[in-house]
Amino acid sequence: MPQLIAFANAQQISFTTEIPYATSGSSEVLSRAYLRAAHDQQYSASLYPLDIPENLALTLSKITDLFSWQDDWNGYGALAPHPGTIIDAGKWIGLFYQEILMSGQDWLNPNVTASADGEVVFEWRQGTKRLTIFIGNQSVEYVQSWGADMNNEMADGSVSTASIRCSLWKWLMS
Amino acid sequence: MDKYIQDEEILYRRVSAGRGLYTFRNDGTVEIHSSAFSDREFRISVDRAKLCGNNPTHCLHDEKGGVVSLLARDVRNIEDLARNDAQGRSIQQFRVDIEPVPLENNSAHAEIYAIPPFGHADRKAAFRRLCQRLARLAEARSWEILPDVE
Numbered sequence: 119m120p121q122l123i124a125f126a127n128a129q130q131i132s133f134t135t136e137i138p139y140a141t142s143g144s145s146e147v148l149s150r151a152y153l154r155a156a157h158d159q160q161y162s163a164s165l166y167p168l169d170i171p172e173n174l175a176l177t178l179s180k181i182t183d184l185f186s187w188q189d190d191w192n193g194y195g196a197l198a199p200h201p202g203t204i205i206d207a208g209k210w211i212g213l214f215y216q217e218i219l220m221s222g223q224d225w226l227n228p229n230v231t232a233s234a235d236g237e238v239v240f241e242w243r244q245g246t247k248r249l250t251i252f253i254g255n256q257s258v259e260y261v262q263s264w265g266a267d268m269n270n271e272m273a274d275g276s277v278s279t280a281s282i283r284c285s286l287w288k289w290l291m292s
Numbered sequence: 293m294d295k296y297i298q299d300e301e302i303l304y305r306r307v308s309a310g311r312g313l314y315t316f317r318n319d320g321t322v323e324i325h326s327s328a329f330s331d332r333e334f335r336i337s338v339d340r341a342k343l344c345g346n347n348p349t350h351c352l353h354d355e356k357g358g359v360v361s362l363l364a365r366d367v368r369n370i371e372d373l374a375r376n377d378a379q380g381r382s383i384q385q386f387r388v389d390i391e392p393v394p395l396e397n398n399s400a401h402a403e404i405y406a407i408p409p410f411g412h413a414d415r416k417a418a419f420r421r422l423c424q425r426l427a428r429l430a431e432a433r434s435w436e437i438l439p440d441v442e
Contacts, residue, residue: 180312187311191308191311192308192311192313192328192330193306193308193353193355193357194306194331194337195331195332196330196331196332197332229312229315229325230312231311231312231313231325231327232311232312232327233327233330234327234330234331234332235330235332235415239312239325239327241325241326241327243323248326248424250326250420250424252416252420259416261326261420261421261424263421263424263428266425266428266429267372268370268372268373268374268421268422268424268425269372269373269374269382270372272421272424274416274417274420274421
């Protein structure tokens with residue numbers, strides 16, 4: 119069965135050189151194929167529908183690196199980020215970047231890592247403030263922290279709207 | 293073997309290299325990100341310093357990265373960890389403790405955990421806040437082993 123990746127502009131690319139023999143093998147084959155494509159300049163515009171600004175390229179490169187992470191990547195049994203989650207994270211950060219620029223605010227590149235559950239995790243710091251975004255399977259959530267008190271100096275919730283994204287950024291940069 | 297972890301005990305936690313778990317600042321200090329304490333089972337693995345000769349290299353297992361530490365007393369003194377309802381009101385308070393969990397290949401292994409245990413509902417809130425707090429506690433101390441500059 120050929121493995122197909124459909125990109126945002128409806129371009130389809132067939133990867134038929136490998137035939138997966140099991141369900142888990144399918145995901146691995148597809149993710150390796152995506153990784154190859156991500157490194158191919160010819161397909162970069164297809165992977166990221168919006169133009170890649172130079173100051174976002176480093177972040178996108180770190181996101182792409184996540185495809186190579188294996189289970190137990192932290193030495194404590196953490197799950198590797200799912201390829202679909204990595205793709206979603208790349209799209210989300212591009213969208214967020216565009217929103218910030220259009221609002222006239224400055225952009226900061228985040229730290230990029232993952233959680234033990236395989237979520238993609240972005241973190242920004244400004245002084246004592248920390249904004250952490252978790253990109254999971256069909257979910258985007260945040261934790262704000264501005265001190266050690268977990269009750270009075272931390273907050274968390276879902277990042278479900280542009281308004282929430284904007285307010286989180288304003289808080290971080292204020 | 294000690295079955296109770298004394299408040300004065302130092303606990304080591306390995307922070308792997310190349311995983312975005314720490315960042316070097318311009319002043320040479322190293323930030324620790326909360327994901328460095330993430331765990332699928334909500335039980336954060338550490339090694340008891342006194343049971344590995346107070347040698348943090350024990351934790352690295354020949355892997356690249358660094359080692360941070362926590363003081364058992366500081367972990368047990370974590371307060372105000374709670375599960376909140378949609379209106380932000382506390383509906384379950386948690387304590388934080390550490391217990392020895394020796395492994396076949398690591399007699400120094402212990403785990404930081406919550407009482408009562410975290411449930412699925414706590415995965416996205418209480419546990420993440422705990423990881424934030426542990427990262428701040430570790431940053432307040434010096435790294436036991438600084439990672440190499442990447």
